[in-house]
Amino acid sequence: MDNISIALDAMGGDHGLSVTVPASIDALERNAELNIILVGDEPQIQQHIKADGRADTVKGRMSIQHASEIVKMDEPLAQALRKKKDSSMRVAIDQVKAQEAKACVSAGNTAALMAIARFVLKTVPGIERPAIVVSMPTELGFCQMLDLGANVDCTPKQLFQFAMMGAVLATCSQGKARPKVALLNIGKEEIKGNDMVKGAHALLKNADDHVDYVGFIESDQIYSGDADVVVCDGFVGNISLKSVEGVARVTSFFLKQEFNRNWYSKLTGLLARPALMRAAAHMDPRNYNGASMLGLNGIVIKSHGGADRVAMRAAIEYAILQVEKDIPAQVKNRVSKLVNLGND
């Protein structure tokens, strides 16, 4: 296998270098074909590499690209985009543009990452806006859900494009020859939903040759495995995803409360722990960390801001998968075949 270079925004995320450097070395140890360009403050990066102590084991496959600025997690978009041209995020994306790297990974500010990526890399012809897509665990495996927050207001045509891109990802990363694509709605009947969803439904129904469209699904079906691709606008997708995060947190809160109630429940909790942990692992976002910004001329992976070392490594390895499958070329190819279908 050819070498794969990935540019990592080493300063991004809630934990910055204390996560990005060890996770990079973990990924390098596990993936012999991988090269990582750590982008950020060189002296600080050097210091963290030294502290880690494993630099020798991955010799020659780790380099540093200095960047003098950092995009803050709450930094306004315009400022990040226009004023910080030497931010670690921007320089990491520039590496992709300059073909020094095949992909960029960042745990930084999502909105800034999307805006900079779109500005630097541009979208594939036929795609108006990139979408954020995540693999969600289902009873039957995974589904690709998009958009998860990049696009607050969408047109039916844009949802149609998301459907096409999601289908490409389901085919490439899950091996589904003809993935089932569904539109997220508040009911299954044709009369349900808002104008945007109804419009996208009409476009998808008429695109039989291009996509296996299975109609509307409600959000309680996302996790059942009924669809391989779930399409929605970014507002709705973000609300759905974060609702689940919230309820996972409160469930864990109630579980701890109940298992800590007395010595007997503490004991049973201890005994049940292995099975509980295995069940939780199925749903653990750390194990499938890495959202893809689909529709760009290049691969950009957004890690969860709070990612720990395991999660960050998962995001890097997801970038490797996207490089191996050459997702941007696949998207370009698929979209180029659409004539008069939402892309007229």
Next chain:
Amino acid sequence: MDNISIALDAMGGDHGLSVTVPASIDALERNAELNIILVGDEPQIQQHIKADGRADTVKGRMSIQHASEIVKMDEPLAQALRKKKDSSMRVAIDQVKAQEAKACVSAGNTAALMAIARFVLKTVPGIERPAIVVSMPTELGFCQMLDLGANVDCTPKQLFQFAMMGAVLATCSQGKARPKVALLNIGKEEIKGNDMVKGAHALLKNADDHVDYVGFIESDQIYSGDADVVVCDGFVGNISLKSVEGVARVTSFFLKQEFNRNWYSKLTGLLARPALMRAAAHMDPRNYNGASMLGLNGIVIKSHGGADRVAMRAAIEYAILQVEKDIPAQVKNRVSKLVNLGND
């Protein structure tokens, strides 16, 4: 305490009479002041009462109002509203209009129930559209979330009205003198969100005298208890609620899978069961079944369609609470004080 009459759509829901009749008798046994009017097919209702065998224990507090038709769960709105004037749903709501009952409870078709209720009872002056509100469990107690599916497209003004109604319910049902009201959004910053949310934000910020508005929250905070009232449009609310239902189902699926893996995990699962059940009870929708259709001149409670006997009883008892607090009068009173505040 005065007697409280509640009209129950006895034919509604996935399980119909086999749930509504026993649940009614359960509720009557537990609530001495309660009277129930069972609305539906009289011979069938009689038969189920007889089969239950407890009619004597609640003598004189249960009556039957015959209705010859049933609104099906998937029946088109227009047909349910215009063609079925003798449906159990319609006749139950008519009982409220005629002041024969103080509240109506139905587990039937949500859209039909809302449309018929709105047509028969009308909205309180100052409220353009009723909203569906549910009490959601949080780490600190409960929050009122609305709208959960009645209104697919909303204006900022309507969201503002939902905020006022939600605050009334939080005060009356949770004893919060000045409930914290938040708007559901995809970020906390003012620049985040769509035009509808931004417009509602502007209205609520200027309504200090009327509401303790705490700004935007993201959907992972719904369950943390940071807000007593969470406001959103019906599309987003429905997506959020059902996402949580879906993930609860897949979590339970993975738990069963892991606890059934071998004899040891089966045993630990058995031992941990009491604590797991207690934790699950906090989140069990059966224990807080009953969505309120707020903003109508009358009390209409929507039970989950799949409600079992326990859940149906919870919905009936929620109706009693709403009658005792006279929620429609409270809403009317609160809204009448709004001058030039989203209701100009």
